[in-house]
Amino acid sequence: MKHQTSSDWIARSLRSVWHPCTQMQHHEQVPLIAVRRAKGPWLYDHEERRYLDAISSWWVNLFGHANPRINAALKDQLDTLEHAMLAGFTHEPVIELSEQLASLTGHALGHAFYASDGASAVEIAMKMSFHAWRNAGFPDKQEFVCLQGSYHGETIGALSVTDVPLFKDAYGPLLRAAHVVASPDARQALEGESAQDVARRAILDVERLFAQRGANIAAIIVEPLVQCATGMAMHDPLYLALLRALCDRHRVHLIADEIAVGCGRTGTFFACEQAAIWPDFLCLSKGISGGYLPLSLVLTTDAVYQSFYSEDITRGFLHSHSYTGNALACRAALATLQIFREDDVLNRNRERAAKLAMAMAPLAGDGRVRHFRQRGTIFAFDAIEPDAARAASFARRFFTTAVEHELLLRPIGRTVYLMPPYVLDDEEIALLGARVNTVFDSVMAS
Numbered sequence: 001m002k003h004q005t006s007s008d009w010i011a012r013s014l015r016s017v018w019h020p021c022t023q024m025q026h027h028e029q030v031p032l033i034a035v036r037r038a039k040g041p042w043l044y045d046h047e048e049r050r051y052l053d054a055i056s057s058w059w060v061n062l063f064g065h066a067n068p069r070i071n072a073a074l075k076d077q078l079d080t081l082e083h084a085m086l087a088g089f090t091h092e093p094v095i096e097l098s099e100q101l102a103s104l105t106g107h108a109l110g111h112a113f114y115a116s117d118g119a120s121a122v123e124i125a126m127k128m129s130f131h132a133w134r135n136a137g138f139p140d141k142q143e144f145v146c147l148q149g150s151y152h153g154e155t156i157g158a159l160s161v162t163d164v165p166l167f168k169d170a171y172g173p174l175l176r177a178a179h180v181v182a183s184p185d186a187r188q189a190l191e192g193e194s195a196q197d198v199a200r201r202a203i204l205d206v207e208r209l210f211a212q213r214g215a216n217i218a219a220i221i222v223e224p225l226v227q228c229a230t231g232m233a234m235h236d237p238l239y240l241a242l243l244r245a246l247c248d249r250h251r252v253h254l255i256a257d258e259i260a261v262g263c264g265r266t267g268t269f270f271a272c273e274q275a276a277i278w279p280d281f282l283c284l285s286k287g288i289s290g291g292y293l294p295l296s297l298v299l300t301t302d303a304v305y306q307s308f309y310s311e312d313i314t315r316g317f318l319h320s321h322s323y324t325g326n327a328l329a330c331r332a333a334l335a336t337l338q339i340f341r342e343d344d345v346l347n348r349n350r351e352r353a354a355k356l357a358m359a360m361a362p363l364a365g366d367g368r369v370r371h372f373r374q375r376g377t378i379f380a381f382d383a384i385e386p387d388a389a390r391a392a393s394f395a396r397r398f399f400t401t402a403v404e405h406e407l408l409l410r411p412i413g414r415t416v417y418l419m420p421p422y423v424l425d426d427e428e429i430a431l432l433g434a435r436v437n438t439v440f441d442s443v444m445a446s
């Protein structure tokens, strides 16, 4: 058979694949990239052109593509047990993973419930919160609270607590209304205000709402430390500490959506650790399987678990997905956690992030840039682009130019961000920093 080029694959893809989060007509101008293989932080197309995956393929990849250790674990698991249903059955990978995750929370969150995608974990946390209150004799606690600019996924429940009009508005009639409170986004600091001042100001909004509606509110959901999808809006850990206290005072559950920020992205394994708090529900996905397989889960307290434990079947959590606790996905997660332990990943990431910060330093001081920010291994800055038409096309132009410079970067609006896998060597860090500068210059001048 004739060798198929990237163009062949792209044409076939456009004929049969409906790509996510895409107005497909835009591919008339912005070509797809057909990935044939990947290694470490690099993706390769059919002509061996390479692209540095500086956003970890939608924030999932932690230890590079085709990681030898995760590959070996999966190959072993394939020959042992690929999948068995989790109702009525259990298996080694799901048990070990649940134990290790509970241990990472110091056993504050002692039970894990599994699904596949992040949005499903959010649905589970919301249903569990409501049901736990109902089991505890508070059936009126049915309302949810989210933050301005929040993003928790695209299914109906998760979209109800998402505050991104572009994703939400078309489906408005299908959604349940949620309360939206102020974001503690540190970029909102007024003259002379610190990030902590913004956090204190934002918490007043929650306090007002809880005072009015606390008896009817089941939970507030938050992306701890970084609201990623809205454009890497970062806040001070103080916000989380104050929120935990408010939730306790008003008997409202705290759901920490660590789907994007968990697994070391913010510098600690869980973002909540930086505020020295634990939520009632913690959603995890994306990086937990190393970016290999769809896996999500909700960690919760033994107290919540106990509130479902009964002779009465209807007090139980009768939620399931066919692939709940998939053995291959759990084994990938175990291999991922093993790398964290063996390679002192969090400390080494601190060194890598410091080097990347140096490489990005020219942009931090650039007059065309606002709010250069960093939390752990997440970097972001906002381009100043007063012209509305150019601002609207900024992300697309930046993506296209980045690809020409061997980088995979997808700005959110005018926010350029990096969320690279934890495997960049010194040369790759230098290359990334230098090329982001070059791409930015080129896009701003074009």
Ligand SMILES: Cc1ncc(COP(=O)(O)O)c(C=O)c1O
Pocket (backbone or CB within 6 Å): 117, 118, 119, 120, 122, 151, 152, 153, 154, 223, 228, 229, 257, 258, 259, 260, 261, 285, 286
């Ligand atoms: C904070 C957060 N929550 C939930 C989700 C949804 O996860 P998924 O796309 O796996 O459904 C995302 C995805 O980007 C996310 O960033």
